[in-house]
């Protein structure tokens with residue numbers, strides 16, 4: 001297997017009107033301080049120029065990225081038909097963000113990039129141009145030939161990793177979506193992902209309940225008894241270290257967090273609120289279950305502050321570092337297994 005560190009990371013800039021271009025440029029500016037592996041950005045040069053006057057080296061081949069990285073931000077150019085203003089998303093910008101994502105994934109799949117790091121896109125804008133995936137997670141899965149049901153979205157901070165079983169669906173649909181099979185499958189993907197990407201040989205998974213107090217023995221709802229406990233039992237029967245269902249309100253304090261490597265949560269906000277509350281400045285979104293490594297910062301497009309030099313680059317820096325770490329981790333495991 002080729003050394004992943006001999007290849008750059010491929011970074012899509014995300015929506016050109018969002019803060020993606022600004023945080024990527026700031027990461028390049030602070031590449032030594034942040035300890036970053038060389039990366040190549042993919043997007044429209046005008047989105048970078050609108051927020052940054054540092055050096056940009058446009059390249060045609062990702063193999064030029066490593067040398068170019070020392071002198072300027074390497075960029076694979078996408079020519080959007082329209083120049084977007086920061087904070088003013090458009091249809092053209094949505095197409096541009098999708099093209100950048102497509103190219104970045106292609107580079108990782110072909111082995112030209114060590115991993116993909118995706119800049120924030122606007123789901124609303126993407127949906128408006130016919131994007132029919134819930135998010136970038138499912139799009140990347142499809143492009144890798146993996147069913148969306150076989151990948152999970154993990155939010156990983158220094159002291160907490162969480163995975164939502166259901167992601168971008170209305171809250172009222174969550175109880176009907178939850179089945180023992182789905183929870184078991186998400187749990188399995190999470191546990192394997194902890195081994196493969198984080199090098200945790202015997203990962204510990206804590207599973208939340210859905211209802212207050214994890215259902216209070218069935219008095220506050222029966223999802224725990226009928227759906228979640230059977231999923232936990234199935235995972236345990238296969239030898240995995242799994243606990244729960246735990247009341248979600250007491251699973252995220254410091255002492256509780258020390259007892260598991262990841263928490264499997266029943267819906268989006270149950271998983272993302274604790275991570276963003278504790279780690280907004282450094283949490284990373286990583287897709288588990290893919291043949292390639294894909295990470296992203298935990299935040300969105302932040303149109304409200306785009307173009308104002310207020311965007312914090314640390315989440316993007318964390319996403320870049322974690323991508324390099326996981327790519328190295330996977331390569332080491334593959335070498336050891338050969």
Ligand SMILES: NC(=O)C1=CN([C@@H]2O[C@H](COP(=O)(O)OP(=O)(O)OC[C@H]3O[C@@H](n4cnc5c(N)ncnc54)[C@H](O)[C@@H]3O)[C@@H](O)[C@H]2O)C=CC1
Pocket residue numbers: 019023119120121122123124125136285296297298299300301302303304305310311312313315
């Ligand atoms: N991975 C992705 O592509 C993600 C995309 N989104 C998309 O982003 C759009 C906006 O979503 P919101 O819920 O408003 O979340 P958001 O993360 O864009 O913004 C929430 C708040 O945090 C602030 N913020 C976000 N990132 C920041 C940073 N790096 N530095 C300083 N302040 C920052 C924003 O200014 C805003 O006040 C939505 O269309 C959503 O679909 C949201 C989350 C992830």
Ligand SMILES: NCC(=O)COP(=O)(O)O
Pocket residue numbers: 134135136137138153272285296
């Ligand atoms: N709320 C997290 C989020 O929206 C990330 O989704 P994805 O686009 O990375 O699938």
